[in-house]
Amino acid sequence: xxxxxxxxxxxxxxxxxxxxxxxxxxxxxxxxxxxxxxxxxxxxxxxxxxxxxxxxxxxxxxxxxxxxxxxxxxxxxxxxxxxxxxxxxxxxxxxxxxxxxxxxxxxxxxxxxxxxxxxxxxxxxxxxxxxxxxxxxxxxxxxxxxxxxxxxxxxxxxxxxxxxxxxxxxxxxxxxxxxxxxxxxxxxxxxxxxxxxxxxxxxxxxxxxxxxxxxxxxxxxxxxxxxxxxxxxxxxxxxxxxxxxxxxxxxxxxxxxxxxxxxxxxxxxxxxxxxxxxxxxxxxxxxxxxxxxxxxxxxxxxxxxxxxxxxxxxxxx
Numbered sequence: 001x002x003x004x005x006x007x008x009x010x011x012x013x014x015x016x017x018x019x020x021x022x023x024x025x026x027x028x029x030x031x032x033x034x035x036x037x038x039x040x041x042x043x044x045x046x047x048x049x050x051x052x053x054x055x056x057x058x059x060x061x062x063x064x065x066x067x068x069x070x071x072x073x074x075x076x077x078x079x080x081x082x083x084x085x086x087x088x089x090x091x092x093x094x095x096x097x098x099x100x101x102x103x104x105x106x107x108x109x110x111x112x113x114x115x116x117x118x119x120x121x122x123x124x125x126x127x128x129x130x131x132x133x134x135x136x137x138x139x140x141x142x143x144x145x146x147x148x149x150x151x152x153x154x155x156x157x158x159x160x161x162x163x164x165x166x167x168x169x170x171x172x173x174x175x176x177x178x179x180x181x182x183x184x185x186x187x188x189x190x191x192x193x194x195x196x197x198x199x200x201x202x203x204x205x206x207x208x209x210x211x212x213x214x215x216x217x218x219x220x221x222x223x224x225x226x227x228x229x230x231x232x233x234x235x236x237x238x239x240x241x242x243x244x245x246x247x248x249x250x251x252x253x254x255x256x257x258x259x260x261x262x263x264x265x266x267x268x269x270x271x272x273x274x275x276x277x278x279x280x281x282x283x284x285x286x287x288x289x290x291x292x293x294x295x296x297x298x299x300x301x302x303x304x305x306x307x308x309x310x311x312x313x314x315x316x317x
Contacts, residue, residue, distance in 0.1 A: 039064040042095050043075040049090040052108065055081050060096065073097045107174075110188070113167050119196045120167055122188040123208055130169075131212045133181035137173055139166045140213040141189070143199065144222075147206030154227025160202045162221045163213065165190045228303055 046061050053059075060078055074095045075081050085102040102108050114120045123143075127133060135141060142162040149156045167173065170184040187210065191199060202208065297304045 038067045040067045040070045041076055042070050043078055043081065044093055044095050045090045047092050049086055051086055051088050052111075053086045055084050055086065055101070057082060065095075071095050071097055073099055110168055110173055113173055113190075115165075115190055117192070118190045119193055120188050121191050121196045121199055122186050123199070123203060124185060125187050125210065126185070127183045129207075129209050130184060130187060131210055133183040135166055135169060135187060135210055135212055136175040136177075136179070137166055137168055138175070140164065140217070141166060142211040142213060142221075143202070144209045144211055145202045145206040146209065149226060154231075156224065156226050158224030159211075159222040160198055161191065161195055163217075164195075226303075232303075 042065055043060050044063055088100055140163050143160050145160045146157045167190050168188040
């Protein structure tokens with residue numbers, strides 16, 4: 001009996017040992033093999049990068065990510081994007097994709113076309129002002145102003161700015177018409193800050209007109225002209241003269257007119273003079289019959305006429 005019991009215990013122990021061995025073996029054989037992870041290098045943002053920001057080395061870094069986690073268009077080398085401009089905001093730690101950056105030579109709207117230290121200013125145009133629609137982006141123009149004159153000068157015309165680059169015509173920054181005329185309502189030009197102020201004032205005091213410059217034109221600026229300069233070349237024209245009947249209607253020294261020509265360097269040339277001539281005889285002129293003196297005042301390229309009447313008082317022609 002004793003021997004039978006021992007054999008039974010031994011058999012049970014062997015069975016347990018065999019069962020445990022089989023369990024351990026099966027557990028090891030059915031365990032999945034350890035996965036081999038492959039990583040790749042990607043470029044990411046150190047911190048949030050706003051739109052239209054130039055990529056510099058201090059804004060980006062390189063990190064390793066699993067190959068399956070890398071975007072197909074991700075940047076792999078920092079040198080490929082240094083100096084490029086962002087189109088959209090890039091978040092901190094975000095992988096930098098090429099389609100979120102402006103490529104080299106790619107236009108970034110009008111702001112990228114404005115030269116350094118210049119300003120973009122738009123002026124209204126029509127078919128006449130805009131040279132019948134032949135002004136195109138990239139052309140150079142002169143800007144002429146016509147305005148009402150002061151006193152005896154008549155209307156004036158002068159070139160306020162010259163050799164100005166056209167950035168855009170209407171909303172187009174490129175010539176898509178292949179040189180064909182296209183009438184628009186506005187032209188945008190690149191000017192310096194001080195020229196922008198001059199242009200804004202010139203638009204207020206007169207009417208603007210664009211003059212298209214030829215390619216490779218030299219810098220030549222007009223001297224300006226007044227209405228009397230043109231009329232002086234018309235046969236039979238003479239500057240207006242005021243007689244005794246109109247002299248009384250003109251402002252005199254007592255009514256606030258200073259009696260002096262406008263300030264500034266000028267050359268005065270008497271046109272006629274009979275003042276102070278006292279005499280007798282058939283050809284004598286009495287005090288009451290004095291003929292007004294018309295003085296021609298030349299200031300640079302502008303000429304005006306001032307009439308002297310009644311003991312030195314001045315009246316405009």
